[in-house]
Amino acid sequence: MILSEKHQMMRKLYRQFAQTEFTDELLDRLEETGEFDWDIHKLMAKYGFMGVKIPVEYGGQGGDSLAYALMIEEFARVSPVLSIYANTSNSLGAGPLLFCGTEEQKRKYVEPVAKGEKILVFALTEPGAGTDAGGTLTTAVADGDYFVLNGRKTFISGAPMADYAVVYAKTDPTQRGSRGISMFIVDMKLPGVSCGKPEAKMGIKGYPTSDLILENVRVHKSDLLGPLHKGFATAMKTLDGGRLGMAAQAVGIAQGCLDEAIKYAKERKQFGKPIASFQGISFMIADMATEIEAARQLVYSTAVRKDAGDPEASKLCAMSKLFAGEMCNRVAYKAVQIHGGYGYIKEYKVERFYRDARITTIYEGTSQVQQMVISGNLLK
Numbered sequence: 001m002i003l004s005e006k007h008q009m010m011r012k013l014y015r016q017f018a019q020t021e022f023t024d025e026l027l028d029r030l031e032e033t034g035e036f037d038w039d040i041h042k043l044m045a046k047y048g049f050m051g052v053k054i055p056v057e058y059g060g061q062g063g064d065s066l067a068y069a070l071m072i073e074e075f076a077r078v079s080p081v082l083s084i085y086a087n088t089s090n091s092l093g094a095g096p097l098l099f100c101g102t103e104e105q106k107r108k109y110v111e112p113v114a115k116g117e118k119i120l121v122f123a124l125t126e127p128g129a130g131t132d133a134g135g136t137l138t139t140a141v142a143d144g145d146y147f148v149l150n151g152r153k154t155f156i157s158g159a160p161m162a163d164y165a166v167v168y169a170k171t172d173p174t175q176r177g178s179r180g181i182s183m184f185i186v187d188m189k190l191p192g193v194s195c196g197k198p199e200a201k202m203g204i205k206g207y208p209t210s211d212l213i214l215e216n217v218r219v220h221k222s223d224l225l226g227p228l229h230k231g232f233a234t235a236m237k238t239l240d241g242g243r244l245g246m247a248a249q250a251v252g253i254a255q256g257c258l259d260e261a262i263k264y265a266k267e268r269k270q271f272g273k274p275i276a277s278f279q280g281i282s283f284m285i286a287d288m289a290t291e292i293e294a295a296r297q298l299v300y301s302t303a304v305r306k307d308a309g310d311p312e313a314s315k316l317c318a319m320s321k322l323f324a325g326e327m328c329n330r331v332a333y334k335a336v337q338i339h340g341g342y343g344y345i346k347e348y349k350v351e352r353f354y355r356d357a358r359i360t361t362i363y364e365g366t367s368q369v370q371q372m373v374i375s376g377n378l379l380k
């Protein structure tokens with residue numbers, strides 16, 4: 001796909017920003033401390049990146065899904081973890097509110113999130129309900145003007161520094177599986193809300209992930225999001241957009257790996273020649289570049305088709321995530337291989353990319369879930 005002039009300009013802006021602001025010093029600090037960096041968050045917010053895909057009337061930039069995919073790709077090419085900083089607000093954070101929030105809820109919650117003043121996270125997964133998200137055990141029981149929430153969410157990206165969370169809870173225990181689930185906007189300062197300790201992760205260090213614990217949390221009924229008992233469908237719709245973002249992230253990580261592999265293959269000499277001159281290496285590079293381009297084109301065209309209301313969009317988002325995530329891991333593997341022993345050493349960027357790549361086939365639905373969505377669409 002040939003990008004319009006407008007999208008080319010955007011890509012240039014995202015690329016320049018990442019290359020200038022995502023310094024090695026910042027990336028090393030995120031890796032070492034694992035802590036959220038408020039300074040870069042504020043700077044990204046100043047540029048409007050937190051609201052690229054959020055409508056202008058709610059404080060965002062009003063961009064389309066392609067603009068969002070380009071941003072995530074360019075950011076992930078330099079720093080997979082910093083691409084998540086701008087991802088949460090644009091997809092799983094504001095997504096459910098934009099889908100079915102009331103005007104009042106959108107004004108109250110989406111605007112400050114789009115501007116980066118507040119952080120809103122998405123809390124669906126539980127210790128016993130991952131792929132089988134319909135197995136949610138968290139409950140919400142009506143009590144006058146309130147709902148009382150009890151339960152435990154796990155692996156919640158950004159929970160430790162969040163202001164709000166969109167929480168999924170069972171409101172009708174008589175209904176089985178994904179039925180009878182509702183969505184709530186939970187203020188993280190409410191009594192009874194707490195977080196587990198941040199997980200020590202393999203990669204994407206610097207965007208804390210933790211449990212979110214709810215003990216008799218009283219949420220006002222005005223913070224019920226969307227129709228009662230029907231929250232799960234919204235979660236699935238929101239995940240379409242999120243998956244596209246994660247597919248773009250996978251393309252960016254793979255491109256970062258290829259950049260490093262090409263640089264290294266031209267520099268490193270064995271048998272008196274740069275290793276790039278050996279077909280065994282140059283063919284690997286050709287395969288990596290071809291796979292990345294195939295995934296990129298799938299992501300871009302899916303973004304455009306999704307915005308055009310294509311009924312195939314849900315399947316295409318799952319295909320993008322499946323293909324790009326798996327592709328990213330194949331490319332990261334080869335990039336380390338091209339670096340030989342040095343690829344196993346932290347000093348080389350490819351080692352971090354390799355670890356960061358691993359999550360792309362797991363979160364926002366594993367590759368197997370994407371296969372379930374795709375085959376479910378084809379075999380109905």
Ligand SMILES: Cc1cc2nc3c(=O)[nH]c(=O)nc-3n(C[C@H](O)[C@H](O)[C@H](O)COP(=O)(O)OP(=O)(O)OC[C@H]3O[C@@H](n4cnc5c(N)ncnc54)[C@H](O)[C@@H]3O)c2cc1C
Nearest residue numbers: 122123124125130131132155156157362363364365366368
């Ligand atoms: C770093 C990180 C950040 C995350 N951020 C968030 C977040 O912000 N919000 C949130 O709600 N969740 C988040 N998650 C959770 C993530 O979405 C889940 O981990 C993921 O959906 C898989 O669930 P699970 O870990 O329970 O694995 P399981 O569901 O236990 O799956 C284990 C394996 O079994 C396979 N499997 C399961 N069922 C089937 C089946 N029917 N057919 C074939 N294979 C199957 C899976 O594909 C997987 O390979 C995050 C996870 C991580 C690690």
